[in-house]
Amino acid sequence: MLTKRIIPCLDIKDGRTVKGTNFVNLRDAGDPVELGAEYARQGADELVFLDITATVEERKTLLDLVRRVAHTINIPFCVGGGIGSVADVSKLLNAGADKVSINSSAVRNPQLINELALEFGSQCIVVAIDTRYIEQANGYEHIVHTHGGRKPTELRTIAWAKEVEDRGAGEILLTSMDTDGTKAGFALELTAEISDNSNIPIIASGGAGSVEHFYDVFTAGKADAGLAASIFHFKEIGIPELKTYLKEKGIPMRI
């Protein structure tokens, strides 16, 4: 049976792991190489690395970091942040990433998803969707945001999720900015709705604060994977304890 995945996420700025609340107020959370190795040891099912600054000068730092992290782990490794071309993806894969996550560049140029999927295969392309529930002309709607969650777009989240799948995305990394950093639980209804409308795996992100929240996102939220950052970085929840808890509750887990 396919197990549900637990994925720690490292947000990277200036070569360090950072974590904020609702995408701001960043705190330092340690050395990404050490954290990555530690999570692999603890039984993380995958590791995600998001370069949240992604400026040109940071790219070299990132590539070097990706190389060092890939060297210390033997679990799948996904890298995102500032990826806009086939060449960017090639460099990251050569540095040791197994998949890449694209976000703003996919919104700006949706054809990029098709190009990357054709070049590297769908299994390699994760489309990250940052979403916020905001007031529109006809009332509140889930709207896609870009630039680390700062800029609203015209895109409705559910329609965009369908579109990225049709264009060849292999997975969707769905981050609710309404819940991100709040530790009040994942956005269950939205995650379930997107999962029901998709034929590709959904990684839920944003809001994990307790082991129960992961249980909820795998049941009510219908997610294939649960991603979190600060609760792991600050040792509020240990990955082994989390996985044992979920397994005892009947969620298929690799222990």
Add this chain to the structure above:
Amino acid sequence: MVAIVEYGMGNVASVQKALRFLNVDSIVTANFEKINQSKYIILPGVGSFRQAMENLEQRNLISFLREKVTEGKPFLGICLGMQLLAEKGYEDGLTEGLGFIEGEVIRIPESNLPVPHIGWNNISIKIPQYFDKLTDSNFYFVHSYFFNAKNINDVAATVNYGSDLVAVVQKNNVFGTQFHPEKSQTAGLQVLKNFIDFYA
């Protein structure tokens, strides 16, 4: 020495790293002489069946690899590299494969489950030769197509994902895993070690 075939299809570094961890020397190469001098051949691969066969052809590797397998060199295909062991594949149009094991590579049948099949899944072992000393039977899979083997005797393990899909093929000196042993932590490393040790 293990020759990891370099043919422009995916991340060979992680396979090399896994072998290094097992203290097994390896070289990433498409050079005939270097492959000849190696005791084992590993064919990794990520991407499409058609592209992979085209890349092998460009490097004149198809007939060469067929020769090596006939000579009896231990050969391991991983993920797409495992699928290429088939006679033909239907990804991106019909393409002839290496043909080491009878069968064809087709899309994972429609069910209520997502495709690609991504994540850790346990396997049911049919031929235990390379599956000794495992502490866990979960391995990391990521694929949209699978190897529909013709002969059940060539199927070394299956994985249940909607239906039972071929996870591992094995015939004489040829071994192929749909999962990524190099990404499957202790269990994956053990399978690699078992394969190496068997011919050591």
